[in-house]
Amino acid sequence: MNERFNKINSGLLADRKVTQLMVITAGTFAIFSLVSRDIFFSSANFTSMAYQIPEIAILSIAVMLSMLTGGIDLSIVAISNAAALVAAWIMTTKMGESETLSYSWIIIACVVGTLVGLAAGAVNSIIIARLDVTPILATLATGTLFNGIAIGITDGVSVSGLPENFMRVGNGTFLGIPTPFVLMVVIALAVGYFINRTTLGLKVFLVGTNRKAAQYSVMGDRKVIAWIYLISALLSSLAGLIIASRTSAASPDFGSSYILLAIVVVVLGGINPNGGFGTITGVILATAVLQMVSSGFNALRFSQFFYLAAQGAVLVFVMILNVVLERRRVSRSISKSLRS
Amino acid sequence: MSTLLTAEYGVENIVKSFGGAKALSGVSLSVKSGEVHCIAGENGSGKSTLIKIMSGVHAPDTGLIRLGDKSFTKLSPREAVHEGVQVIFQDFSLLPNLSVAENIAIPTYISENSRFFSKSKTKEIAANALDLIGVDIDINASVTDISIASKQLIAIARATNQGVKMLFMDEPTTALTRKEIKHLFEVVEQLKERGVATIFVSHKIDEIQEICNTITILRNGEVVADGIMRDFKRDSISEAMTGLNVSETRIAPPLKKASTKVIEVRNLITKPTFLDISFSIAPGEILGITGLLGSGRTELAEAIFGQYPIDSGEVIVEGESIRLNSSPAALKAGIGYVPPDRLTQGLFLEQSILRNLVAVGVDQYQSRGKRLSKKRLAEAGEKWIKDLRIKTKNSLNPVTSLSGGNQQRVVLAKWLAMNPKLMILNGPTVGVDIGSKREILEIIRDRAQEGMGFLVVSDDIPELIQICHRVLVIKNGQISKEFNESELDEEVLYKELS
Numbered sequence: 022m023n024e025r026f027n028k029i030n031s032g033l034l035a036d037r038k039v040t041q042l043m044v045i046t047a048g049t050f051a052i053f054s055l056v057s058r059d060i061f062f063s064s065a066n067f068t069s070m071a072y073q074i075p076e077i078a079i080l081s082i083a084v085m086l087s088m089l090t091g092g093i094d095l096s097i098v099a100i101s102n103a104a105a106l107v108a109a110w111i112m113t114t115k116m117g118e119s120e121t122l123s124y125s126w127i128i129i130a131c132v133v134g135t136l137v138g139l140a141a142g143a144v145n146s147i148i149i150a151r152l153d154v155t156p157i158l159a160t161l162a163t164g165t166l167f168n169g170i171a172i173g174i175t176d177g178v179s180v181s182g183l184p185e186n187f188m189r190v191g192n193g194t195f196l197g198i199p200t201p202f203v204l205m206v207v208i209a210l211a212v213g214y215f216i217n218r219t220t221l222g223l224k225v226f227l228v229g230t231n232r233k234a235a236q237y238s239v240m241g242d243r244k245v246i247a248w249i250y251l252i253s254a255l256l257s258s259l260a261g262l263i264i265a266s267r268t269s270a271a272s273p274d275f276g277s278s279y280i281l282l283a284i285v286v287v288v289l290g291g292i293n294p295n296g297g298f299g300t301i302t303g304v305i306l307a308t309a310v311l312q313m314v315s316s317g318f319n320a321l322r323f324s325q326f327f328y329l330a331a332q333g334a335v336l337v338f339v340m341i342l343n344v345v346l347e348r349r350r351v352s353r354s355i356s357k358s359l360r361s
Numbered sequence: 362m363s364t365l366l367t368a369e370y371g372v373e374n375i376v377k378s379f380g381g382a383k384a385l386s387g388v389s390l391s392v393k394s395g396e397v398h399c400i401a402g403e404n405g406s407g408k409s410t411l412i413k414i415m416s417g418v419h420a421p422d423t424g425l426i427r428l429g430d431k432s433f434t435k436l437s438p439r440e441a442v443h444e445g446v447q448v449i450f451q452d453f454s455l456l457p458n459l460s461v462a463e464n465i466a467i468p469t470y471i472s473e474n475s476r477f478f479s480k481s482k483t484k485e486i487a488a489n490a491l492d493l494i495g496v497d498i499d500i501n502a503s504v505t506d507i508s509i510a511s512k513q514l515i516a517i518a519r520a521t522n523q524g525v526k527m528l529f530m531d532e533p534t535t536a537l538t539r540k541e542i543k544h545l546f547e548v549v550e551q552l553k554e555r556g557v558a559t560i561f562v563s564h565k566i567d568e569i570q571e572i573c574n575t576i577t578i579l580r581n582g583e584v585v586a587d588g589i590m591r592d593f594k595r596d597s598i599s600e601a602m603t604g605l606n607v608s609e610t611r612i613a614p615p616l617k618k619a620s621t622k623v624i625e626v627r628n629l630i631t632k633p634t635f636l637d638i639s640f641s642i643a644p645g646e647i648l649g650i651t652g653l654l655g656s657g658r659t660e661l662a663e664a665i666f667g668q669y670p671i672d673s674g675e676v677i678v679e680g681e682s683i684r685l686n687s688s689p690a691a692l693k694a695g696i697g698y699v700p701p702d703r704l705t706q707g708l709f710l711e712q713s714i715l716r717n718l719v720a721v722g723v724d725q726y727q728s729r730g731k732r733l734s735k736k737r738l739a740e741a742g743e744k745w746i747k748d749l750r751i752k753t754k755n756s757l758n759p760v761t762s763l764s765g766g767n768q769q770r771v772v773l774a775k776w777l778a779m780n781p782k783l784m785i786l787n788g789p790t791v792g793v794d795i796g797s798k799r800e801i802l803e804i805i806r807d808r809a810q811e812g813m814g815f816l817v818v819s820d821d822i823p824e825l826i827q828i829c830h831r832v833l834v835i836k837n838g839q840i841s842k843e844f845n846e847s848e849l850d851e852e853v854l855y856k857e858l859s
Contacts, residue, residue, distance in 0.1 A: 218733050220723045227720055230709040237668065237700050237707065238720045238775065239688045297711060 037346070038291030042306040045339075049310050053317035060320035068199060070312050072192075075205035076264050078308040080279055081286040082212055083256040085304050086249050088287055089216070090229045091296025092149065092156030094253045096164030098280045100141045101261030103167050105271035108134030108262055109180040112187060122184035135258040141167050142254020150247035164280075171273035179272030183265060191266030201263050205305075208259065212252075213301045221248060229296030285332060286311060289339050310335070368394045368429040370415075370446075370527045370558050375424035377410055377582075384410040385421075385582045392558040392575070394526065397549060399561045399569045399590070402579035403602055403794035408562055411579070412529050416448045417441035429526065442472075445526030449533065453516040455504050461511075462487035462500040465519045472523065490522040494548050509654065510541035517548060527558045534568055538653050539859035546572050564602075566595050578602055603795045612802060613846075614810045616830050619643045621679070623814035624696070624783045626665065629674035634660045635838035638674075642783060647805065647815040649825035652835035653858060659701060661835065662787045662818045666698035667691045679782060692721075697781035699772050701788040701818075707772035708760050714771060715742040715756040721775050745774040749804060766797025773804065783814040790824060802828050822854050834858060 054062040080097050087094040111130035116122040141163070148159045195203045216222035224245045228235045235242040265271045290307035292299030311332060318328040371391030377384050385407045392398040402408045413419045415426060417438040426433045428444040455464050466486040470478065487500045496514045504512065513533060520528055534542050549572060552559055563569055569576065570590060577587040578601040586601040625641040635657045642648050652658040663669035665676055667688035676683050684690040691698075700706035709717055719726060719738055726741065728734045742756040749770045753763060760771055769790070776784060789805070790798040805828060809815055819825055825832050832844045834857045842857050
C-alpha cells in the first residue's frame with residue numbers, strides 16, 4: 022500500500038510542472054471565457070486559434086529537443102524559411118500560369134524543401150557535435166548564414182501565389198479539425214514516442230543531465246547530439262511548409278520573432294534550460310496558454326502592445342514560481358535523505 | 362606576537378535540524394587554545410554541520426557557541442571571523458587566477474576596508490604571513506602553478522594572517538605525500554605553540570593519533586565518545602565511528618591458477634604522463650595500482666578505457682589486441698570503468714536511480730523496432746537494487762536521494778550490468794562510510810571469485826591491502842615496484858610511495 026502510494030506520489034511529482042501548467046491553462050481559459058463570452062468563447066475563435074497554434078508549437082518542440090540536451094537551436098526560423106522558400110520556388114516555377122499543380126510535384130517540392138532543411142541541420146550537427154562549438158553561438162551563426170543565403174538568392178522578395186491545392190493543407194480541415202492542428206498532434210505524438218519510448222530518447226535526457234557522465238557511460242553522446250539537431254531541422258522544415266501553405270507565401274524574413282516566442286514557450290512549458298528535463302505535454306500546454314492570452318487580448322480589444330507585456334509577465338511569474346518550488350523541493354529532499 | 366592566554370572554544374548542547382530531520386542532537390565539545398582536537402565520524406555523522414555552525418554558516422536551533430569569553434546563540438560568518446575562527450576547506454578556497462601574495466593578502470585588505478591596493482604592501486603582508494608559520498614559497502608564483510601541499514600552506518598562512526584563534530582543517534591530508542604531511546604537522550605544531558586551537562577533521566586514524574591531543578567522535582549527530590587521544594586505540598575509534606565491529610582484515614579471495622590473462626597491457630607510452638607501462642591481470646585477480654596524486658595512476662586507468670590518449674603500446678583483452686583511444690572499443694572488448702568522481706563523472710544526479718542503473722547498456726533494453734521496453738528496464742532496476750542492496754524505497758527517486766555509499770553502488774551496478782571481463786575501479790570507496798566501504802569491497806570480492814578481473818586504482822593503502830592480490834606502485838609515470846600477496850604491508854607500501 023505504502024509502496025503504491027510512493028509510486029503514485031513520485032509519478033505526480035515528476036509531472037509536477039505539467040500539473041501546474043494544466044491549472045494555468047484551465048485558469049486562463051476560464052477567465053477569458055467568462056470575461057469575453059461572445060467573442061473569446063466562440064467556435065470562430067477556437068478555429069482561428071487551432072490554425073495559429075501549430076506553427077509555433079512545432080517550432081517550440083524543435084527548441085525543446087535541443088534544450089533537453091542542454092543546448093539550443095537558434096537557427097530554427099532560418100531553416101524553416103529556407104525549406105519553405107525552396108519548396109515554394111519549385112512549385113511556382115512548375116505551375117507557370119495555372120492556379121494548381123499536380124500532387125506529385127507538390128510532394129516533390131515539399132521533399133526537396135525538407136531535404137534542404139535537413140542539410141542545414143547537418144551543418145549544425147557537425148559544428149556542434151563534431152567540433153564542439155557552443156550550440157547557442159553555433160546556431161546563431163548558422164541561422165544568420167542560412168538567412169543571409171536566402172535573402173541573397175531571393176533579393177529579400179517573398180515567393181507568393183502558391184498552388185491552390187497546396188494551400189488547402191494549411192487552410193483546410195481533416196475530419197472537421199483544422200489540418201495544421203491534426204499535423205501538430207501527429208508530430209507531438211511522434212516526438213513524444215521518440216523521447217519516451219526509444220533508447221535514443223532516453224539518452225537525450227541522460228546526455229542533457231550530465232554530458233561527462235554520458236561520455237564515461239559510452240553512450241555515444243556526440244551521436245545523440247547530432248541526431249537532435251537533425252530532428253530539430255526536420256521539425257523546423259515541416260513548420261515552414263505549414264506556414265507557407267497557410268499564408269500562400271514564403272519569405273526569407275518571415276516570423277523572425279518566432280524564435281524568441283518559441284524559447285518563451287519552451288521555458289514556460291517547464292523544460293529545464295540546463296537540459297535533462299521536460300515534457301512534450303508541457304510545451305503544447307504552454308503554446309495554448311500564450312495563444313489564449315493573445316486571442317483573449319484581441320477579443321477584449323486590448324492593445325497588442327500590452328499583449329507583449331502580458332507575455333513577459335507570464336514568463337517572469339512562471340520563472341519565479343519554478344525557482345521557489347525548486348528550492349522547496351531541494352530542502353525537502355535534503356531533510357528526507359538526512360532522515361533515512 | 363603575544364601568546365594567547367588559555368581560552369576555550371566550543372559548543373554546548375547544539376541541536377540542528379533540517380526540515381524535521383535532526384543533523385545534530387545535543388552535541389557539546391570544547392577545545393583549549395594550544396590544543397589539537399580531532400572530530401572523527403563517518404559521512405552524515407554531522408561533522409560538516411558542526412563546522413558550519415561553529416563558523417557561522419548555519420544557525421543552531423538551540424545551544425550555545427562559545428568562543429573565548431563570548432557566547433553566542435547565533436553567529437554570523439563575519440562575527441566568527443572577527444572572533445578568530447578560520448576554516449580551511451578541502452578545496453582551500455584560493456583564487457586560482459591570482460598570485461600567492463595576492464591570495465594571502467586580500468582578506469587583510471577586506472578586513473581593513475581598504476579601497477586601494479598596493480603591490481609592495483601585498484608582498485610585505487604575504488612574506489610576513491609565510492615567515493610566521495615558517496614556510497618558504499615563492500610569493501610571486503601564480504596559485505595554479507604550485508603544488509597542492511603549497512596551496513594548503515598558503516591557506517594556513519592566510520588564516521593566521523587574519524588573527525586565527527581557532528582553526529578548522531577539513532580532511533587536510535587527502536592529497537599529500539608522507540613528506541608533505543610531515544611538514545604540515547610541523548606547521549600545526551607551531552600553531553599549537555602560538556596558542557591556536559586547531560580542530561582536525563579526518564578519517565585517517567593513524568594521522569589523527571599522531572597529531573591530535575583530544576578527540577570527539579560523532580555518529581548520527583551525537584557524540585558517541587570523547588576524551589584524550591592516548592586513551593583510544595585504532596579499533597576503538599573505528600568501532601565508535603561505525604557502531605560496528607568492522608575489521609580491516611584481508612578479504613581477497615584465494616586466487617586460482619590460470620594460464621590465461623584477462624588483460625595484458627604492453628609498453629604503454631604517453632609522454633610525459635607514463636613511460637613504458639606493462640602489466641597483466643589473470644581471471645579473478647584483483648590488481649591494485651597506487652601512487653601519489655599526479656603520479657599517473659588516474660591517467661593510466663582512463664587510458665586503458667580510452668578516455669586518456671595513448672601514444673603507443675598495446676592493450677590485449679583475452680588474447681585480442683583492441684583499438685586504443687576508443688571507449689566504445691574498450692566497452693565492446695569487455696572493459697568497464699568506474700571513474701573517480703561519481704558526482705561529475707559517474708552519475709546523472711537529478712535523474713532517477715533507475716535511469717542511472719541502465720545508463721551504460723541502454724541499447725540492451727530495446728525490443729523490436731528500437732522500442733524501449735519499460736518492463737525490462739524496471740526488471741533490471743529491481744534486480745540491481747536487490748543484488749547490491751541499494752537502500753531506496755522507489756527506483757524512480759532521483760539518485761541524489763541516496764547516501765554516498767549507495768550512490769557508488771549505483772555506478773558500480775551500471776557497469777556490472779554489462780558483465781565486463783575486466784572492471785577498472787578508480788577510487789572505488791572515496792567518500793563512502795566505513796560500513797558501505799566494507800560492503801563494496803565484498804561485492805568486488807564476490808565478482809572476482811566468479812572470474813571477473815579487477816584493476817583497483819586507489820590511494821587508500823589499507824583498502825588495497827584488504828582486497829588486492831598484487832599491488833603496483835606508480836611513480837613519475839613508471840611502475841616503481843610490484844608487491845606480491847605475501848609482501849603487502851602498510852608500512853612498506855607507504856615507504857615506497859614517498
